[in-house]
Amino acid sequence: MTTNNANKANKANERKARDARNETSGPGSAAQRLDDDAWLTACAAPGRRWFGLAGTLQALETMVTITRWGALAWLAQGVLERAVTQETRGLAVFAVASALAVGAGWAAGALAERGARAVATDLRRRLTGALLPAAGRTSETGPAEAAWAMVDLADDVADHHAQAAPLRRSAPLSMLAVPAVTAAVHWPAALVLVLTTALLPLNMRLAGLFAQHGADRQLGATRHLNAVVLDSFRGMRTLRELGAAGRRGRTVTTAAERLNKATMSVLRRAFLSGMIMDVVITFSLAVNATYVGLSLLGYVRVPHAPQLTLFSGLLVLLICPVHFAPMRARAAAFHERERATTAARAIRDIVTDTPAGTPRPAARPGLSEPVGVSLAAVRFRYGGADHDTIRADAELDPGTWTALTGPSGSGKSTLLSLIAGLRRPTGGEVRWQTLSVRQPPALGGCAWVGQQTVLLDATVRDNIRLGRPDATERHIRRAVDAAGLDAVIERLPEGLNTRLGEGGWGVSTGEARRIAIARAFLRGARLWLLDEPTAHLDADSERAVVAALRRATEGCTVVVATHSFPLAAAADTVLVIEDGRLHAVGSVNAP
Template sequence: MTLETVFTIARWAALAWIAQGVMRRSTAQSMQGAALFAITGALATAAGWAAGEFRRRGALKVAGHLRRRLAGALLPVTRRTRDTGPAEAALAMVEYVDDVAGYHAQVAPLRRSAPLCMLAVLAATAVLHWPAAIVLVLTSALIPVNMRLAGLFAQQGADRQQAATQRFNAIVLDSFRGLRTLRELGAAGRRGRILTRAAERVNAATMSVLRRAFLSGMIMDVVITFSIAVNATYTGMSLLGYVQVPHAPRLSLFTGLLVLLVCPMYFAPMRAMASAFHVRERAAVAAGAIRDIVEATPTEATPVARPRLSGPVGVALNAVRFRYAGADHDTIAADVEFTPGNWTAVTGASGAGKSTLLSLIAGMRLPSAGEVRLETTSGRQPPSLGESVWVGQRTVLLDATVRDNIRLGRLEATEQQIELAVDAAGLRAMIERLPGGLDARLGEGGWGVSTGEARRIAIARALLRGARLWLLDEPTAHLDATSERDVVKALRRATCGCTVIIATHSFALAAAADTVLAIDNGRLHHANLAGAR
């Protein structure tokens, strides 16, 4: 951008030289000026194109880096200190990344080049006629104050817009997730009105940001126009001989015209900075949101390679305490051991901490105190992600074939291994029913499967992983009695010889367990089946 400014100054000098040649009726001078004008114009255009290309590539590089960091934080291989909602994650991955990349493409280069560009124009003006340079400096004194005010206004608007957008995205996501339920309850119309109000709040916040940017830009234009007018008045009166500063060189047509031509260039970086203030503030808000997500996944040292868990796996929680940030009590306060190779059902009221307990054993969370250890014949070690399999209430089916959905956790699985997993999970009847069998497409635009069949697909996925520790979070929730019975049978076949810990409200599933524990106020104690009911 600085090179573009220098070449543009040279181009205006060529234009002033042409004008002077025309006034003197000097064909040679006019031709020289025209040639110089063409050369400097081409150089300025090339410099502008190169700057734009560097900005574009820089923005792509920044966006790519941020998306990789976000992907690592949202799909971590380490423990997270907090959970990120899907709406917030999508907003960060799509909009916030673009906001930060836009700042680095527009504002950051401008902040570095603007002082150099203004200095180049000021130096050229001082060489031509130093009183005009002094006028430029004096008339631009009010601009930094206006730019600061513009930044404060833009920041307030950006904060409100971010909050409104996050709320709107969360409502949209929840509405699509629960669309079938909303229809069944006759609540779709009411939900639509909520969506409309949320969209109106986003529109109002966006218009507020635009109004603030327009107002700050208008004030900046008034100040700049006044400064240019003062300088033009001085230059014109000097050319006419009405004003003469002592010890200042007399203005000629060439110098006077060039001073007038480069004067707006002095204020152009300031105008661009004012216009980009809302970009800067949006990027600051976006960077803060991205930082919160990334910092929720602490950087860990490269883990030491350790052998895959083999044989029966025991789990020990020694004086484990876990408390969520801002909570006034522990969610988990447990001293307990889970017997290797056994099924253990953990029952309790909703919100009692069953899922939190499983996340501690899986290595998704760090305990606030105490330690979680996995015990094998080769020793004891803390849990880490990937050493256990998790089957939850919701099974995500991708828009892919049945085969690809089953081998999601182990892409290198052979056909024989997939077939064994299908049989163990009780999927053979479903596979034979679908046209194409394992090649039948599921998901959006494909074949539908029942909730029970989806759970058995999740079991087949888990089976392919070959892990010896299974963590099941309400695996039979929302199933009828027949489907629940089929899923329990499939789980029993798939987990033979494995350690299984189940969080459940189901009496039937608890009855299938070897041990039943109840969780109350974060504490675990043995329960009978009557208590499990």
């Protein structure tokens, strides 16, 4: 019994300790919240100059608007007293102030938008650096989440700063200016305004009380729907062959309904907080209007207070909404901040995915030097896996062809990505070596040809030039010849100027592969990595692609992952992956 009680006590203590750790460092903890807020605030740095100017113009707009309503009240007083000079001057001041207010508001909006573009551009640049192989970093972020972060989340953060950052400069001045002017013409009205304003901070707290939970749910639902839709499009052919398209459609529908519910929940909360804000503001305006009306009628008299005239009473009523406008905007920005915080957290998870101290890639080897590959006790394990995907220890000589074979899913593509530097090994090291240099893989320093060839909606020339944007016509012609594309180009109606892609000319899978080979040749890399380059080709197309590869890679080091016997037979050395280990086979001789 004593032992059981002790075990229960230990478990209770462990649970309390775990809860304490979660409270101090978990996703919803105060420390995590402060960290998220600090990172979100730092995102505004690229647009801070424009936001500051926008805030100054917003404050100027408030001052000019107060002047405009003062001129209107003065004009009304002149009309009542039939003072023609006062009417004329009041009308002129009203017109000029109105034009200035419109101009200041437009300029403030344009500057805030410019700042938002600067913030979004900076976030997309940082996302690009994290998602694409650059500066020695890699990312395992899925394409759906990556596209979502690029397109939507960066704009969510930028739009929040475009709304909130200028307000931080303009709101205090605007909210002090109206009570100050009101106190100058009739201090009891200013006192009523200040007392009714005290109700608003509570509402602003209510505005964001449940917003974070709703934003997190919406974020999760959107991420799930993006992944489901992308996977569905990728596997559409397989789904059709299995007759599972209908079931997959129901899965997409369920994910869409989940997102719809999360979005409606966020909208309901926003509507509720906005409604409460409107009620508080309407109450304040009603109290001031009642006081002004009763004072003008003589029913209310405050001792030692100046007499309320048509000018002062009308001015108080006209500038009251100006006083509450920044508060309404701050309440909206407060709600949007929760959405921006959630977006910033998702972006930060992507851009800070690389451990500190990751080395920058070394310089790319000279193009004239053959490149060998050294795999020294290389191990790679995917996050969360309980075993290594691949173990490799081999030396690939410069200027040779090496074929990687093995069952599907054995790790051939993973090993190629390790050689290319697209992934970092869990253990061991990958080195490129030449006669003068031994270095880690230089991202972008090798040529990659895979089984999926992407052809842009552009001409054949432009599709080939992707490998080297500054290539001359002579370079392109050499690439066409090396890839064996001469006959294909002659067949096309406009030769290299023939447009491919949607609405353009079509080419076969084998011809598309040869265009990819021409791209790779144009890069001038001396290390080629080929991932199933002859997959899904008939025998004739496969022979043509192998011949093109042999011509294009003369004098280069080639590592090719393949199931094809003819392609493996063309290699100098064959390595097989069995049970995650790389073994040497030697060479394959065609019968």
